[in-house]
Each structure stands twice: as C-alpha cells, then as structure tokens.
Amino acid sequence: MDSVERMDLIVARLREEGEVTVVELAETTGHSEMTVRRDLDHLAGQGVLRRVRGGAVSLLPRGQEPPYAIRERQAPDAKRRIAEAVGELIGDGQAVLLDSGTTTLQVARELAERHITVMPLSLQVAQVLSDGRTARLLMAGGEVRVGELSLIGPLAEASLNAVRFDTAVLGCCGLSVAEGVTAYDLGDVAIKRAAMRSARRVVLAADSTKLAQVAMGYVCPVGDIDVLVTDTDAPDEAVAAISAAGVVVQCV
Amino acid sequence: MDSVERMDLIVARLREEGEVTVVELAETTGHSEMTVRRDLDHLAGQGVLRRVRGGAVSLLPRGQEPPYAIRERQAPDAKRRIAEAVGELIGDGQAVLLDSGTTTLQVARELAERHITVMPLSLQVAQVLSDGRTARLLMAGGEVRVGELSLIGPLAEASLNAVRFDTAVLGCCGLSVAEGVTAYDLGDVAIKRAAMRSARRVVLAADSTKLAQVAMGYVCPVGDIDVLVTDTDAPDEAVAAISAAGVVVQCV
DNA sequence: CAATTCAAACACAGAAGATGTTCATTAGAT
DNA sequence: ATCTAATGAACATCTTCTGTGTTTGAATTG
Numbered sequence A, B: 001m002d003s004v005e006r007m008d009l010i011v012a013r014l015r016e017e018g019e020v021t022v023v024e025l026a027e028t029t030g031h032s033e034m035t036v037r038r039d040l041d042h043l044a045g046q047g048v049l050r051r052v053r054g055g056a057v058s059l060l061p062r063g064q065e066p067p068y069a070i071r072e073r074q075a076p077d078a079k080r081r082i083a084e085a086v087g088e089l090i091g092d093g094q095a096v097l098l099d100s101g102t103t104t105l106q107v108a109r110e111l112a113e114r115h116i117t118v119m120p121l122s123l124q125v126a127q128v129l130s131d132g133r134t135a136r137l138l139m140a141g142g143e144v145r146v147g148e149l150s151l152i153g154p155l156a157e158a159s160l161n162a163v164r165f166d167t168a169v170l171g172c173c174g175l176s177v178a179e180g181v182t183a184y185d186l187g188d189v190a191i192k193r194a195a196m197r198s199a200r201r202v203v204l205a206a207d208s209t210k211l212a213q214v215a216m217g218y219v220c221p222v223g224d225i226d227v228l229v230t231d232t233d234a235p236d237e238a239v240a241a242i243s244a245a246g247v248v249v250q251c252v
Numbered sequence C: 001c002a003a004t005t006c007a008a009a010c011a012c013a014g015a016a017g018a019t020g021t022t023c024a025t026t027a028g029a030t
Numbered sequence D: 001a002t003c004t005a006a007t008g009a010a011c012a013t014c015t016t017c018t019g020t021g022t023t024t025g026a027a028t029t030g
Helices: A003-017 A022-029 A033-045 A076-089 A102-111 A123-132 A154-161 A186-197 A208-212 A236-244 B003-017 B022-029 B033-045 B076-089 B102-111 B123-132 B154-161 B186-197 B208-212 B236-244
Strands: A019-021 A049-052 A055-058 A095-098 A117-120 A136-139 A142-144 A165-170 A174-176 A180-183 A199-205 A217-220 A227-230 A248-251 B019-021 B049-052 B055-058 B095-098 B117-120 B136-139 B142-144 B165-170 B174-176 B180-183 B199-205 B217-220 B227-230 B248-251
Touching (some): A003 A055, A022 A055, A033 A055, A095 A102, A102 A123, A102 A165, A123 B123, A154 A186, A154 B154, A180 A186, A186 A217, A208 A227, B019 B022, B033 B055, B076 B102, B102 B123, B102 B199, B117 B123, B174 B208, B236 B248
Parallel strands (some): B117 B136
Antiparallel strands (some): A136 B142, A174 A180, A180 A217, B049 B055
C-alpha cells in the first residue's frame, strides 16, 4: 500500500466515521505510526482534516466539495479522454477561456503545446499552460480561492467582460436536465455565468459521475451548453435527455 | 563542476563570444560531449541560446534582459537579505502589491506565511504565495510575458486601478539619481507606474548591482520612491545621492 | 505524576535524476 | 554522391532525493 492508497483510505474513513485514530490507521495500512502521522499532517496541509491528539477529525462537511487533491484522482482515465476530445474541438489560433477544475486542468495539459490564446480561470491551469510556452496566456484577475486556486469575484468578472472568446471550456460539479448545471462554490457560479456570456461557444467537460450529481450553486439550464463532452459510462437516457435539450453530446 | 556551474560557464561564454562549441565546452568543463549537449538543450528550452550543429549561438542580444533562470542566480544572498528587510516593513493585515522579478520573488517567499493581502504581478510570485496558504491572494489580470511570467497590458492596469494598496514592493533593472528608475520591458514599465499610483507607499527592492545600471524603459525619478532597500555593497556616494532625493535608504 | 502521543534525528532502501558510453542515423562539407 | 563529424536514442552506472521506520527525549492529557 503506497502513500496514495493510504491517503485515499484515510479520506474514505473520514467520510464514513468523521474521525480517525493514528493507531487504527497504522494497523489497517500496515505502516508505522510515524508514517500515518506524516500522512495526516500532509492532509491537514490540504485542509482535508484537523489533527487532534491520537488522530484527526474530518473537515469535509457533507454536501461540500472534496478537496482538489482528492478529486484529481477520481476518474483520471475518463478525464484524460475527455480532455483529448475537447482539445480536438479547439482550432489553432482560437481564443479559449479555460475554467478551473480537475477536468479542465487536464484539458490545459492537452492545450499546453498548441498555438492558441488562453485565459485560464485558475492559477494551476495557468501554471500548466505557461510551462508549455507556446500558448499566448491572458491571465484573468480575481480573488484566489485557497486550495482550489480558482479565480472569483468582481475582478475576475471584469476580466471576462473585457475579452471575447471563441470557445469557453467549463467544468461543473453536477449536471442534469432537471436541475441544470450546478457547482459547489457560489463565487465560481458567478464566474461560470460571466464566462458563458463572453464566449461564442460553450463546451462543458464533465465525466459521467457528474451526471448523477447536483451541487448547491445553480449555473444555467442544460440547454445553454453548446457541446457536452463526457465519457462512455454516461447512462443512455441521460445522454438522450441532454441531447433533446439541444446540446451536442460527445461520449469518449 | 556541477550542472549549475556548467550552465553559468556556458552563459558567460555566450556573453563574451556570442557562440560556443560542444567540443570546447566538453574540454573546459571536463564532462562528456553528451552532457554538454544536454546542457545546451536545456538552455535552449529557456530561450538563452539556439542550437546549431556543433554548438550553439547566443540569443542574448546586448542591452536586453538576461533570462529569469540566469538572473535568479545573481547575488542570491543579497536578495535574501533584502527580502527579509522588506518583509519587516510589511505589517500584518496590510494590502501589498508585489512586482515581478527575482528579488520580489524572494520577498514573496518571505511573505508566504504571513497574514496579509497580496496582489502579485507575476505568476511565479503567485505560485509561491499560494503555496503558503495564509495570505489572501488577489490576482492581477493581464497578458503573461513568456519566460518572465510577469503580467502586463491593459488588463493588468485595470486590475491595479481597481484596488488600493498600503505598500507596493517593486523591483527594477536600473537605478540612479541621474537616470531614475529603469526597467528593460516597456510593458513592465507601464505596470510599475500604475502600481505606484495605486499604493500609498512605494518600496523598491534592488540589490547594489542595479545601482550601476540603466535600462531602456524609464519608470520614474528616484524621488518618487519612498523606501529603497538594497545591500551593503552599495557605494556610499550613490546611497547619499539617493537619500538626498528624499528616499529612505536601507542597506542590509 | 504517569501514560500516551508527538516530533526531531538518524538510518536505510527504493526511486528518480544525472552522467557517460555505445551505436545507428543524419546533417553538412567536399 | 560520398564521407566525416555530430547527433540523439538506448542502456548502464552512479549519485541524490524521497519515503519510511526506529529511537529517543519532550510535550500533552487525564
């Protein structure tokens, strides 16, 4: 059991029990208590839990978004395929708006070596794109959400209002015909809306697990999306319903 | 001779001769030709040189700014001391504007664990601050200069106009009473000016090597600076002249 | 005050990176 | 067109880093 598996186990335990103990985790994982403590300290640094004597308590209230480092490990294959498909939707020279999130981060990796103009809505996405050194980077301003590194607030909206894009690539937390497109953070919601206003075409990149979920913040009805790229695990009836709303659905 | 020394040697040769050969470098450094080639490829990736058969030619025209990776190794001790002193000038809870550059990057490392509000004018500085997770990060928008990762252009100016700061911590490329504060890139110059307009107090962080230099872009007269933090190698007459212009000079 | 937990320090193993060597391929010179 | 030197890929070796466990003394809690 390597460090990644251990972390996943700890997070799973925290979700079920709300708290964990060092001794119990050491037995379960088969590693020393010192190693468990180091794992817990690491997760504490990500804001996942709070250390207490003998163990840790969860900082993940139900109904709230799991932290970045956790989400990045969810459905990585699907996200990679989706990112690849989104990359093919973007032509060279286009101006692209790239949302924050783990799926769009993967899209950024796909676009990093392309010759396009990109405005990322996340510091992490910006990092990936600047490493590529070929894309023209137009940074959005805004307040940086700690942990997420997404950009929100009036400065971010002002940045979006100042530019027009060929394509906006958005992520989301939940998606259904009944409930529309939803996200956890209300600040992010406002930005997604502004992003849609600034782009001629809106592409939503969402793996199939999102189709079953509804988050607190309402972004827009499904029909406002132009293209949805998801994976082949998406249930047929959901895909049919979303298509019926006028969305081009692509399953990869 | 480790890889850092080799790179420095290669850059020095490029500055003197304008070009280098693989064979000669292999002899001088005492390493294999393959290693030299890998070094050259690495520097080519940073935009320092262009590979040609048998060697490489410089991409560093005189009068232009050396690339980031090179500057970061210049006077690192002085920069650290300066950064520490600048950190002491910043009180908790303040709103701080942080310029791009290698000296201000060091300042960012100093401020990363503080509880302040910071607007960085560089992606790299933003990266450092977001790692700290204590500072409130207000990202400036703007076009990202490739290689430098500094933010320039109208979006950046708009971000600066939208906020007011207690302190602006600026870097520069050249500084003298006769020629004022100067920088290489004209885009950066405009941003530095806007930054000064948005801050009650302007702190310039510049190691003593900057006192002898003049760059192309004129930012402002020396007297517009409130505090200059430099190192103890600064010549006394220069310090006296700058003080006479009404600047509080601190040598560390 | 006693029992437990913790964190710093050191030791060790496996992983990752850097370097050198060999060799087939390629670019440039003749 | 042919030859020579340069190149980059592939592999082997060595070094450095990172992750882990153990020990030990300090800190916390009941």
